[in-house]
Amino acid sequence: MEVLLAILIGSLYAAGLYMVMRRSLVKMIIGLAFLSYAVNLTIFTVGQITRGKPPLIPEGQALPTEPFADPLPQALVLTAIVIGFGLQAFAIVLIKRTYQSVGSDDIDQLEKAASHD
């Protein structure tokens, strides 16, 4: 599975970067989202994956039953997902406003619009 995941992550990086380099604002935002999935999955995968064993301590035990998934990358990724969402939401609203003001979703039009003001 790791090999498939590695290929998936690579594809996400490639697709994300390609879209970030587009002039269309919508594409750029989707590219950013792809990049953040890629990063999250990288951390998750590199921290070694364990199928179906969440890091939970059963009732009546002091330690989780071995083997269990590594909780640390999970905690890091959780933070990253939430922050990523904040960024995403702000970026989406920003392009909406940009489109309203500039009348185009072409990034290259932004500078021209700014110099008109």
Added chain:
Amino acid sequence: MRKWLIALLPLALTFYFASFIPAIAGGETSTATIEWIPSLDIQLSFYIDGLSLLMALIISGIGTLIIIYGGEYLAKDERLPHFYILTLLFMSAMLGVVLARNLIALFIFWELTSITSFLLIGFKHEYEKARKAALQALLVTGSGGLALLAGLVLLGLVGGSFDIPTLFQEAKSIQKDSLYLPILVLVLAGAFTKSAQMPFHFWLPGAMEAPTPVSAYLHSATMVKAGVYLLARFTPILGGTPEWHTLVIGFGSATMLLAAYIALQQTDLKRILAFSTVSALGTLVFLLGVGTPLAIKGAVIFLVSHSLYKGGLFLVAGSIDHETGTRDVNLLGNLRQSMPFTFVGAILATGSMAGIPPLVGFIAKEVVYEATLEESAALLLTGVAVLTNMLTVAAAVLLVIRPFINKAGELPKSPHETPLSMWLGPILLGILGLAAGVFAPAFGANFVEAAINGITQKPKTLHLALWHGWNTMLMLSMITVAGGVIIYIVLENLLPLMHRLRFNDVLSPATAYQKMLDGLLKVADAQTRLLQHGYLRRYVLVIVISTASLVGYTLVTLTDLASIQFEASTSVRVYEGLLFFLIMVAIGVGIRAKSRIAAVATLGVVGNGVALIFLFYGAPDLAMTQFAVETLTVLLFVLAVYRLPLIKEYSGKRVRIRDGLVAASFGIIMTALILMVISSALPSNLTNFFAEYSLPKGKGRNIVNVILVDFRGFDTLAEITVLAVAALGVYALLKWPTNDEKHANPTATQELDQL
């Protein structure tokens, strides 16, 4: 009144340093150390020997007179307080240079003098000329300073210490080191730019844009002597080698002769003095290059005599400018009647400059001739010295006759004698020059001897006298004075010829400097345009290409790609394989999507797919968060971009292929990296720590949650803060009216302001 009070500070310093005279003249030295960066062998340490003491006395003594004089000279200038502050600041820095015992401390003070000099040259900053001259001086001395820093660091490494007296002991091994020549060249570059040696001299005449008291102090008596001081200080470390002799004598003799020649062609009083200062600095450098005990003796006496007479002459020039409104020697005249005290000061100073007995300048000239006569190339060296001095005598004669004795032209103002505070300086400096000559034995025993010993580091007793009897040196002196007077008499007839030779244009690297500066700005401009073009995607492109090539290169050359193990990989179940396939398809569709809804849909598929991967591999918390976030994102997207047009592809095919190749190569590298990391995974100690302490310390059975709210609680707090800020931003963006709305409904902005 205020100027007298402020002058008490440098005066007190002068007395403080004077109190060292008996001990230092007796051969002692004094040290004070403050630890600064002990791990790097850098101390803020100070050292007083004969050489430092002499310089410190010149700096604080002349500083006192300059403060008094400047207070009057700039009395009507509203920026007079700036003058006081900057001048005192400069004085501290300059004292630091001559007293520093540590190479790095010396360099810091050295740069501080450059900066204060920059501010003082640009004192009248409303004039473009002053700003340009200030920048020029800073760039020239600053680049020399960089060279000096490199030289000092190398010197410290080769000599094994940054402590100057310690380096005196290491001189032999330093001079044998293969780095000796680079050190010498770098240190000389610093000294020559600071002390205005050709071809770096052009900043000094430019620096005459500064108020005259500043020119007198920085650009004649003290700062420009820092380079000379440096050469003197390093004589026992770097001096005495053939390289030293060749370079230092070469630059020094060329500078002293050519600058004296150029000085005679000037008509502005200050420019005459500036070029004559360059010539004097050349003489000092030349003498240190010769480096025999006699030459060093000549250098020390000439240094003192020059500081006294040139400082005085600059003050005289300032007074003339102040009273008549012009500095043009062809216009000025007859000032001996209207400005008698200034005239006396001028006579004493020019007399010393021309080397007339019993002034100290006479002794200096005698010793210089004595030193050149005993060299192997006596004829050449003495010839250069005599010729330079003849030209200097001519300049001195000119400086007396033109402004004070000749008939005056139409002056902008009718001159009167200056107040006490302005003629005190020239008179006092003149009297000191006279006293040093008349009481030569005492001057020699108290000041010169210790300074010479400080330079040579070989203690010797010195006997200094005004009168040496009828000998070759006296004959040369008489020839010099006579030659100088003759040059002055025929100067009027010589000038057209001198101008026609256009020697000055060839000699002036100011044009080259200007071209270099313009070129530098052009390169900077082009480079900025190339790199800072403002296109986000090109920044991304450059960053990705650089990262991919660096990481890719390392991957291919330094690691063994065959070490990747696929066997350890977990098996793939059917539903996982299907999920992988689905996400890959969604990515492909997303890249090519033309409609917004399709694009958003692919985003949803990929996001939820990732959430499922989390779910399959023991991370239900992640999965739940990802599901929630994904739903919200898609909703927001649909709401926000509902009205946007179809997604257009603005770039051409070639650009798309280029971007695609770059992005794909980066993706491949990431895949390879992840596979490598997985193959050689290291066990995590943290995992066991969290598993063990989650329940007893964190009171929770869900370890991920415990990490988030307990072990890494502050991170989570910051994360919430980020979210809150983002939420505020989203709210403000949604509520803020667009330009059209503002026109239609002006209250909308007010409503928002009231929030």
